[in-house]
Amino acid sequence: MDIRIVLVLLASFTAFGNLYLAFIVVPAYLIEAGFSAVFAAAQNTVFAGAAVTLRFLFTPLVDRYRKWSLVLASAAFALAPLGLVWADSAATITAVRILQGFALALYPFSANAFIADVSPSEQRGSNLGLLRMVIILSLIVGPPFAVWAVGIYGYQTLFVALTLIGLVGLSPLLLLREPEHQHTRGNPLPLFKEVLKNRSIRPLLYATVLVGVAYGVILTFVPIYSLQLGVENYGVFFTVFAVSGILIGILAGRLSDHHGRARLAKPAVAAFGLGTVIVGLLAVDNMIWLSAVLAGMGYAASVTVLVAWLIDITQERLRATALSLYENSLDVGITVGVFVFGVIVLLIAYGWSFAIMGLTVFVLGVTFLNYSERRQAETD
DSSP states (O other): HHHHHHHHEEEEEEEHHHHHHHHHHHHHHHHHOOOHHHHHHHHHHHHHHHHHHHHHHHHHHHOOHHHHHHHHHHHHHHHHHHHHOOSSHHHHHHHHHHHHHHHHHHHHHHHHHHHHSSSOOOGHHHHHHHHHHHHHHHHHHHHHHHHHHHHOHHHHHHHHHHHHHHHHHHHHHHTTTOOOOOOOOOSHHHHHHHHHHOOTTTHHHHHHHHHHHHHHHHHHHHHHHHHHTOOOTTTTHHHHHHHHHHHHHHHHHHHHHHOOHHHHHHHHHHHHHHHHHHTTTTTTTTHHHHHHHHHHHHHHHHHHHHHHHHHTTSGGGHHHHHHHHHHHHHHHHHHHHHHHHHHHHHHHHHHHHHHHHHHHHHHHHHHHHHHHHHHHHHHH
């Protein structure tokens, strides 16, 4: 394995740890600091919304400078917690959240692009699966560490520690060499249009939106639904969900390297949709385990294989542009899914809502992937 991949994986553990804590810990901190729950929740919207907007604006930077995009994003993740120590008003907190949004905008697709650049095509899925494993490990380790640190030392100490850890995690990126890759110049808008003209790529992005929809619904509504049912240990769901995806991402990536992306992507998206359906059966004994395992495996395999498939069918000079669209498709899916599901549960029960959402992801997701596969076969 290229040593540069190892360096990116090491740095990604701390970067994604800071990312998850930005989503999970900061709202709780803001409420404890005296801000309203509405303001705290809105700050996550600012965070995600800034990422979507800034990702479009900074795609040319990632297109030209993979290494320095990673360095800048990692530095932003590291310094933002320190900013929260000093932030004492709605305006300064919002500024820090926009800084975190900048990091979220650049880091994930810069890391994907860098690893794709330095990986042989026959190892691309496996190496992207390793990145997915690191991301999941940071989700498993980060929140428990934060809860422990806050309980003993408080939020301020946690934020200082996160900055120090983030700066240490940044150091491997400084050792990287910029990978050789084709890049473009000028206005990025025509590049986005060029990517979207590819009739094999558009269905992949639609499927990615659906994966984001189900992911957002699970993250947001499993805790609420569980508490409604009196299932107080819903944290077990997310632990099992994350652990189930650790090795599956690598395995799915490796199998897709040898047997084709479509053969793995379709069952992965189907499994994620089915896992979402089964979430609606949490009231039934042991279903929490089955739904968490199936959804966790399906999600990890889906995001790993879909990004590898997208890279395969995109011209190298358009790689950063395509990956920007991929990440934004996930984020848009998460946002839309939470809103739509919130409307549906006002009309029908949670169980049926999960069933409708999961079946939609299953049926439409596989349909889009079938269409992309056919279009690709026609153009090969």
